[in-house]
Amino acid sequence: MTAGPPPRVGVVGLGLIGGSLARLLVARGIDVVATDVAPGSRAAARDAGLTVADDVAGAVAGRDLVVLAVPLLAMRAVAAEVARHLDPGATVTDVGSVKGPVRAAVSDAGAGDRYVGAHPMAGTERSGFVSSDAGLLDGVPWAVTVDARTDPARLAAVLGLVTGPLAGTAAVLTDDCHDEVAALVSHVPHVVATQLLNAVAGAPVRDVALGLAAGSFRDGTRVAFTDPARTEAMVTENAAWVAPALRKVARDLEAVVEALEANASVHEFFHAADDVRGTWLPGRRAARTGDVERVPLEGDWPAALVDRCAAGAVVVRLTATHAEVAR
Amino acid sequence: MTAGPPPRVGVVGLGLIGGSLARLLVARGIDVVATDVAPGSRAAARDAGLTVADDVAGAVAGRDLVVLAVPLLAMRAVAAEVARHLDPGATVTDVGSVKGPVRAAVSDAGAGDRYVGAHPMAGTERSGFVSSDAGLLDGVPWAVTVDARTDPARLAAVLGLVTGPLAGTAAVLTDDCHDEVAALVSHVPHVVATQLLNAVAGAPVRDVALGLAAGSFRDGTRVAFTDPARTEAMVTENAAWVAPALRKVARDLEAVVEALEANASVHEFFHAADDVRGTWLPGRRAARTGDVERVPLEGDWPAALVDRCAAGAVVVRLTATHAEVAR
Numbered sequence: 001m002t003a004g005p006p007p008r009v010g011v012v013g014l015g016l017i018g019g020s021l022a023r024l025l026v027a028r029g030i031d032v033v034a035t036d037v038a039p040g041s042r043a044a045a046r047d048a049g050l051t052v053a054d055d056v057a058g059a060v061a062g063r064d065l066v067v068l069a070v071p072l073l074a075m076r077a078v079a080a081e082v083a084r085h086l087d088p089g090a091t092v093t094d095v096g097s098v099k100g101p102v103r104a105a106v107s108d109a110g111a112g113d114r115y116v117g118a119h120p121m122a123g124t125e126r127s128g129f130v131s132s133d134a135g136l137l138d139g140v141p142w143a144v145t146v147d148a149r150t151d152p153a154r155l156a157a158v159l160g161l162v163t164g165p166l167a168g169t170a171a172v173l174t175d176d177c178h179d180e181v182a183a184l185v186s187h188v189p190h191v192v193a194t195q196l197l198n199a200v201a202g203a204p205v206r207d208v209a210l211g212l213a214a215g216s217f218r219d220g221t222r223v224a225f226t227d228p229a230r231t232e233a234m235v236t237e238n239a240a241w242v243a244p245a246l247r248k249v250a251r252d253l254e255a256v257v258e259a260l261e262a263n264a265s266v267h268e269f270f271h272a273a274d275d276v277r278g279t280w281l282p283g284r285r286a287a288r289t290g291d292v293e294r295v296p297l298e299g300d301w302p303a304a305l306v307d308r309c310a311a312g313a314v315v316v317r318l319t320a321t322h323a324e325v326a327r
Numbered sequence: 328m329t330a331g332p333p334p335r336v337g338v339v340g341l342g343l344i345g346g347s348l349a350r351l352l353v354a355r356g357i358d359v360v361a362t363d364v365a366p367g368s369r370a371a372a373r374d375a376g377l378t379v380a381d382d383v384a385g386a387v388a389g390r391d392l393v394v395l396a397v398p399l400l401a402m403r404a405v406a407a408e409v410a411r412h413l414d415p416g417a418t419v420t421d422v423g424s425v426k427g428p429v430r431a432a433v434s435d436a437g438a439g440d441r442y443v444g445a446h447p448m449a450g451t452e453r454s455g456f457v458s459s460d461a462g463l464l465d466g467v468p469w470a471v472t473v474d475a476r477t478d479p480a481r482l483a484a485v486l487g488l489v490t491g492p493l494a495g496t497a498a499v500l501t502d503d504c505h506d507e508v509a510a511l512v513s514h515v516p517h518v519v520a521t522q523l524l525n526a527v528a529g530a531p532v533r534d535v536a537l538g539l540a541a542g543s544f545r546d547g548t549r550v551a552f553t554d555p556a557r558t559e560a561m562v563t564e565n566a567a568w569v570a571p572a573l574r575k576v577a578r579d580l581e582a583v584v585e586a587l588e589a590n591a592s593v594h595e596f597f598h599a600a601d602d603v604r605g606t607w608l609p610g611r612r613a614a615r616t617g618d619v620e621r622v623p624l625e626g627d628w629p630a631a632l633v634d635r636c637a638a639g640a641v642v643v644r645l646t647a648t649h650a651e652v653a654r
Contacts, residue, residue, distance in 0.1 A: 121539045121540070121541040122541050122542065123541070123542060123543075124542070140541070141538065141539055141541070143539055171535060171538060171539060173535065177532060177535060180530075180532055181532050181535050181536045181539055182539075184526060184527050184530055184532070184536050185527060185536050185539060185540040185541070185543070185544040186541070186543050186544065188523065188526070189523055189543045189544055189547035189548075190543055191580065191583060192519055192522075192523060192547065192580070193543070193547060194596065194597060194600070195519075195576055195579055195580055195583075195596075196515065196516055196519060196576070197600045197603060197604075198579065198596070198599045198600050199511060199515070199572065199575060199576055199579070200511050200512060200600075200603070201599060201600035201602070201603045202599065202600075203507075203511055205504060205507055205508050205511070205637075207638060207639025208498060208500065208504060208508050208636065208637060208638075208639055209508045209511050209512050210603070210607050210639070211468065211498060211639050211641060212448045212468055212470055212498060212508055212509075212512060213448070213512040214448040214449050214450070214467070214468070214512070214513070215449065215450060215451070215549075215550070216450075216512070216513050216516045216517055216520070216549075216550045217512040217513065217516055219546040219547070219549045219550065220516035220519065220520060220546070220547060220550070221516075222542075222543075222546045223542075223543045223546065223547070224600070224604075225604055228597040228598050228601065228604070229597070231597055232593060232594060232597040235587070235593065235597075236587065236593065239587040239588070239590075242587060243584050243587040243588050245526065246580055246583060246584050246587075247581070247584045248526060249522055249523070249526055249580060250577045250578075250580040250581040250584060251577075251581075252522055252525065252526070253518065253519070253522055253573055253576060253577040253580070254574070254577040254578075254581075256518060256522075256573060257570050257573050257574045257577060260562070260563065260566040260569060260570040260573075261566070261570050263566075266559060266562065266563065267559060269521065269522075269525070270521060270555040270556070270558055270559040270562075271555050272525045272528060272529065273521070273524045273525050273527075273528035273529075273551070274555065275528070276524060276527070276528045276537070277524075277551075277552055277555070280537050309535065310532075310535060311534060311535075312534030312535055312537075312538050314538060
């Protein structure tokens with residue numbers, strides 16, 4: 001296993017995430033060709049100085065690493081089109097917010113052996129190339145997902161890009177672990193934010209409420225101002241993990257209601273996460289202060305990374321011989 | 328009804344809100360004497376240049392307007408102590424996040440006829456005088472609450488302070504309207520944020536989840552990092568309005584779970600608030616672009632303001648003869 005030259009990258013899809021990724025890669029000196037189905041997005045990307053192909057073939061042929069950055073609902077069709085033009089030695093990855101269904105789409109397209117899943121944990125409530133920004137994905141945590149047949153060289157290519165030019169960290173996870181985590185920290189919060197907004201929108205006191213709404217409502221509903229179609233797709237694609245997590249939320253809230261109505265204590269509910277309050281601050285990521293472990297890129301090293309990352313570690317650097325893993 | 332000289336203000340309680348209010352009033356040239364039960368807070372306030380009394384009597388006697396700015400759980404005892412020292416012509420108000428229970432406490436203390444409720448719609452997840460800041464309450468929307476026996480002159484004193492030196496707007500509401508709205512835009516969002524944090528804190532994948540949590544989780548749980556005891560008090564004090572609103576949230580979420588499990592459409596859920604999305608932006612308050620109506624301070628003008636504010640209007644300015652009301 002040796003770290004080769006930086007990959008030539010193809011980016012398919014120039015929305016908020018694809019556009020931000022292409023901008024950041026180019027800023028870091030990577031050779032990128034991008035495309036988008038919308039002529040307007042292609043023109044805007046050209047105006048921004050990106051190299052843009054007119055179709056998927058032009059952004060895929062001759063590329064070492066192709067990133068699917070299209071909406072989840074378009075992933076299956078685009079994966080099939082990408083597979084038609086993909087070089088045999090190339091790697092396919094993506095930036096989708098669910099991983100199991102994307103792997104299934106790429107596998108069904110015949111490129112499952114060349115796929116490594118990826119998901120940058122960053123975003124905004126805006127969308128489209130017009131909102132893209134090289135800073136959005138600079139130095140953010142990524143989830144990178146594997147299964148038993150993942151090619152270690154291809155995993156190394158993705159980890160090298162994430163921890164190198166993109167200056168990020170990578171949690172190497174199974175698709176299921178990612179999708180369960182994404183349900184908890186992203187998809188369920190999106191549903192709940194939508195519900196908070198719906199509750200006010202449908203209330204008789206709506207006009208007074210919107211006039212007086214302050215910080216807690218603004219932050220609690222921020223992601224409900226995301227394009228609702230995008231949120232709906234994300235949630236339904238990951239329904240297998242969202243449904244049980246959301247059911248627990250609904251039942252726990254119902255238990256709070258019952259306690260309030262019975263004048264019973266809700267002390268336990270409000271203090272259940274006190275240990276997290278003491279260590280994890282919103283907006284400030286937990287400092288990775290533990291020792292860095294060097295995991296040799298030998299044997300089934302992807303499985304060794306999955307073990308460590310399932311316990312909260314992340315890959316912070318990839319050398320020709322080792323992955324550096326921090327707690 | 329004439330606008331008199333600015334009132335001499337007493338502030339009882341120098342936490343985040345009381346401290347911020349005292350600092351802002353002093354910055355606007357108002358004569359303020361403040362106090363707090365904690366010697367450390369009193370010393371810090373003196374160091375910050377405030378005039379501080381050693382006890383409640385010193386912050387109440389001779390004051391025209393006394394603001395109760397203590398935690399909800401302390402409100403009943405402090406209201407009784409304040410009532411003992413209050414001048415007959417003075418007005419009592421407060422900054423509590425529920426209004427019905429505070430009015431009951433002040434009435435039981437014998438000062439209900441001198442009370443006007445108030446609640447500034449601003450805050451942070453921090454607490455204590457150390458976090459107080461004159462900017463926190465500068466120009467924010469307030470709810471000001473009345474009942475059938477509210478003295479119009481005392482309401483005018485509070486409205487004059489809010490829309491004058493404090494540069495804010497005031498929605499004049501009944502206690503019930505305020506408490507229902509506060510449940511929807513603040514208390515239920517606090518409970519839901521707590522639940523999102525609890526769900527991750529108790530999950531087997533907790534360490535991975537906290538490592539990957541990004542914007543949607545950070546914003547969705549921000550207020551869960553408020554002092555949980557303060558949140559618990561706010562929610563239990565307003566249980567009468569929180570319980571039914573929270574039950575609707577829990578049931579609506581359960582319906583989403585059932586739809587997801589049945590592969591049924593959740594389109595309606597994600598689009599139910601589309602009209603609000605088009606007009607109300609998080610972090611950007613709806614512009615008050617409608618005509619300003621001048622409501623004469625004659626007859627039962629408090630009731631006239633309640634009528635207008637229940638439909639979403641707010642008082643933006645008080646003159647000697649009129650309240651200016653904007654939609």
